Amino acid sequence: xxxxxxxxxxxxxxxxxxxxxxxxxxxxxxxxxxxxxxxxxxxxxxxxxxxxxxxxxxxxxxxxxxxxxxxxxxxxxxxxxxxxxxxxxxxxxxxxxxxxxxxxxxxxxxxxxxxxxxxxxxxxxxxxxxxxxxxxxxxxxxxxxxxxxxxxxxxxxxxxxxxxxxxxxxxxxxxxxxxxxxxxxxxxxxxxxxxxxxxxxxxxxxxxxxxxxxxxxxxxxxxxxxxxxxxxxxxxxxxxxxxxxx
Numbered sequence: 446x447x448x449x450x451x452x453x454x455x456x457x458x459x460x461x462x463x464x465x466x467x468x469x470x471x472x473x474x475x476x477x478x479x480x481x482x483x484x485x486x487x488x489x490x491x492x493x494x495x496x497x498x499x500x501x502x503x504x505x506x507x508x509x510x511x512x513x514x515x516x517x518x519x520x521x522x523x524x525x526x527x528x529x530x531x532x533x534x535x536x537x538x539x540x541x542x543x544x545x546x547x548x549x550x551x552x553x554x555x556x557x558x559x560x561x562x563x564x565x566x567x568x569x570x571x572x573x574x575x576x577x578x579x580x581x582x583x584x585x586x587x588x589x590x591x592x593x594x595x596x597x598x599x600x601x602x603x604x605x606x607x608x609x610x611x612x613x614x615x616x617x618x619x620x621x622x623x624x625x626x627x628x629x630x631x632x633x634x635x636x637x638x639x640x641x642x643x644x645x646x647x648x649x650x651x652x653x654x655x656x657x658x659x660x661x662x663x664x665x666x667x668x669x670x671x672x673x674x675x676x677x678x679x680x681x682x683x684x685x686x687x688x689x690x691x
Contacts, residue, residue, distance in 0.1 A: 446496065446499070446500060446506070447461075447503070448461055448465075448499050448500070448503055448504060448505050448506055449496070449499070449506045450468075450505060450506065450507055450508070451508055458505075458546070461505055462546070462547045462548070464503060465502075465503065465504045465505060466547060466548055466549045466550055467502070467504040467505065467548065467550045467551075467552065467688065468504065468505035468506070468507060468543055468548040468550070468551055468552070469495045469498060469499050469504060469505065469506045469507070469552050469554055469688075470495075470507045470510065470536075470539065470540075470551060470552070470553045470554065471488070471491040471492045471494070471495035471496075471506075471507070471509040471510070471554045471556065472488075472491060472509065472510040472513060472553060472554070472555050472556065472557070472560060472564070473485065473486075473487035473488025473489070473490070473491045473492070473509060473510070473511060473513060473555075473556040473557050474487040474488065474511075474512065474513035474514075474515045474556070474557040474559070474560070475488070475511055475512050475513075475515070475523070475524065475525040476513075476515035476518040476521075476523075476524040476525070476526070476557070477518050477521035477522070477523060477524050477606075477653070477660045478605070478606040478610065478660065479605075479606035479627065479628060479659050479660045479661035479665065480623065480626040480627065480628060480659060480660075480661075481606070481611065481622060481623040481624060481625075481626045481627035481628075481661075481665060482606050482610065482611065482614055482621070482622060482623075482665075483621050484523045484524070485511070486556075486606070486610060486614060487513070487556035487557040487610075488509050488510075488511050488556060489556075489614065489617060489618060489621070490556045490584060490610070490613050490614070490617065491509060491554050491555065491556030491557075491584060492509040492556075493617045493677070494554060494556075494584060494677070494680050494681060494684065495509070495554040497681045498554075498681055498684050498685045498688060501681065501685050502685055502688060502689060504688070505543075505548060507539070507543075510535070510539075512525055512526070512527050512532075513526070513527060513532065513557045513559060513560040513563075514526060514527055514528070514529055514532055514557075514559050514560055514563050515527075515557070515559055516528075516559075517559065517651060517652055517653050518653050518660070519652075520652060520653065520654035521653065521654070521660050529562075529563040529566075532560070532563050532564075532567070533563060533566065533567040533570065536553070536564065536567045536568075536571065537567065537570065537571055537574070540571050540575065540577070540579065541571075541574075541575060544575050544577050549577050549578060550577070550578045550579075550580075550691065551577065551578070551579045551580070552579075552580045552581075552582060552688055552691075553568070553579070553580070553581045553582065554582055554584065554684070555581060555582065555583045555584065556584050556585075558583065558585050558586075560583075561581070561583045561586075564581045564583075565581055568580070568581055578691070580687075580691060582684055582687065584680060585609065585610075586642065587680060587683055587684065588609070588676050588679060588680050589642070589643070590679075591675060591676055591679045592609050592672075592676055595672050595675060595676075596608060596609075596667075596672075597664070597667040598663060598664045598667055599664070600641070600644075601631065601632070601639060601640075601641065602629070602631055602663045602664045603640060603641050603662070603663050604632060604640035604641075604662030604663050605640075605653070605657075605660070605661065605662040605663065606660060606661045606662070606663065606665060607661065607662060607663025607664060607665055607668075608663055608664050608665060608667045608668045608672070609663075609668075609676070610665075611624075611627065611665040611668035611673075612668040612669055612670070612672040612673035612676060613673045613676055613677060614673070615668055615669065615670045615673045616670055616672075616673025616674045616676070616677050617673070617677065619670065624665075624666075624668075627661070627665040627666055627668075628659040628661050628665075629661065629663070629664040629665065629666050629667075630657050630658065630659050630661045630662065630663075631662075631663075632656040632657060632662045633655070633656045633657070634656060640662060
């Protein structure tokens, strides 16, 4: 890939900067995704989408950030969480370096919903310091439009390691998905509380272990490769359009 920064020499980066001042930063997490998906699920999805968008538009791409704010999953083995201030500091250092080298439009491709609030705070702080253009795109929010047309999950059966994420993983790297071990589990939530943003009235604190024994919030058994491919294609086309227009 001719715009993936780790593969380039510094002279090749200079040539790349003549073609574009845009750069994509994929970010995910290292956190449990039930018995059937790997800890790197969010990172895999974010990197795959960012990679395909970067190839399509010939813009710069950084390596993925493999850790995020995942404190809600810390009761499950293998999860690693950064605190929000650490995540903000990492993003500031990364964006400052990229800006110094001439990348003035930075797009953060976020694969973990739990990162969203921290990233959006970070880009405001970085904008104030560096006066560059920064944008945050959270994949799960963008893809909901098409997912809601093809979903088989019931209302409320969506949140984590669910039909949506499992379908995307089946389309991207089926060898990492253990469908024979997937468990459908509806979250144990009180009235007025929901994970589905379109229905959410109340933001609330939670720990995954308190509402799900398996770590799954949703119905991954309803996932399919076909759904994953539709969503992946939509994400790539939609984000490419947004990045191009901005």
